[in-house]
Amino acid sequence: MSKLFGEFDCKLDAKGRLMVPAMLKKKLPDVEREGLMICRGFENSLIIYPMKVWEKMEQRLEEVNYFQKDGRGFLRSMLRGLTELSLDAAGRVLLPKTLLDHAGITSELVLVGQLDKIEVWDKATYEASFAEEQDEDFAEKAERVLGKQKGGVDGE
Structure with a gap:
């Protein structure tokens, strides 16, 4: 999978479907076969994960200690509304209304x-x-986020 970057202004259609921009779709060559996962993000956003990336996230989530209150609360928040997305023949995905409401997305x-x-x-x-x-x-x-790494961008 190529790295995903860029900002894409989009609109939902009347049924709440999103047309995946061609540039993103090109960087997700297996999306039609494997699908995507969408869940709540941070600061009132949502996050779409390619399936292979989601599987790695699942492994991390399985390590969360369910016997700790923070662990249970985090898992509930993270997984609330988690939905598998698949592209239709026109390259659209139907975004769940509950998640759209969470992020305040109307159109x-x-x-x-x-x-x-x-x-x-x-x-x-x-x-x-x-x-x-x-x-x-x-x-x-x-400086706060990257400043502790050695050297320049490559970490040297």
Whole structure:
């Protein structure tokens, strides 16, 4: 699978279906055969996982300690509304109403490639999130997130 990147403005049709943009579909060559998984994301987003990536996520989720209250709560939140998606003949997927409601998506949305997964945002919410982040300097955030790694981008 190629890395997923880019932002794609999309609209749901009257039945709540999303046409997967051709550029993303090209980077997901097995999607028609294997399908996708969608679940709740962070900050009122949704996350679409290619099936192979979801299977790795499942392995991590199986390690969560169900006997701890935080573990149970996290699993409930993460898996609430989890749905398998499959493309129809026209390249559309039907997004679950419960998840659309969770993310506040009514019609216009943005798909954001995040290397191995795709975030799904209500367009207005996504744009507002950047307005809020402008208060914090991007360089400061980069230093906190990547600054402990050695060297440049390649970690040397």
